[in-house]
Amino acid sequence: MVEPALAPRNAFHGVVAVWAASLIVAVVLGLVLPEGDRVTGLLIAFGGVILLAFAVQLGYGRAQGFIVRVAGSVAGALIVMGLVSAAFGLSALAAAL
Structure with a gap:
């Protein structure tokens, strides 16, 4: 007979951790990268966030x-x-105006 886990860890904490990591990475890349390279940097970072989620x-x-x-x-x-x-x-856009 298989016994169920008594107190499984809450998996929602892992989901929120990935969200927090994506926020931190996006803000840092937005501040560090020049305007022309932001989209490419964010796409690469999103790929890393997917791997982090897994x-x-x-x-x-x-x-x-x-x-x-x-x-x-x-x-x-x-x-x-x-x-x-x-x-x-x-x-x-606002800075360009």
Whole structure:
């Protein structure tokens, strides 16, 4: 007979950690890179965030809900990085006016 895990770790913390990492990376790249290279840098960073999402969720060692957790991590990171990118784009547009 298989005994269930008594207190499995909350996998939502891993999802939020990926979102936080994507926010930090997007802001740092937005500040460091020149305007012409921001999109390329953010695309490469998003690829790294996808790998990070897989690594974090594999680290939990739970198969149940793996796809949902990775999808939530990646979708949230995409939204976060998109909002940061839009904010930098609007600031560049306002500076040009």
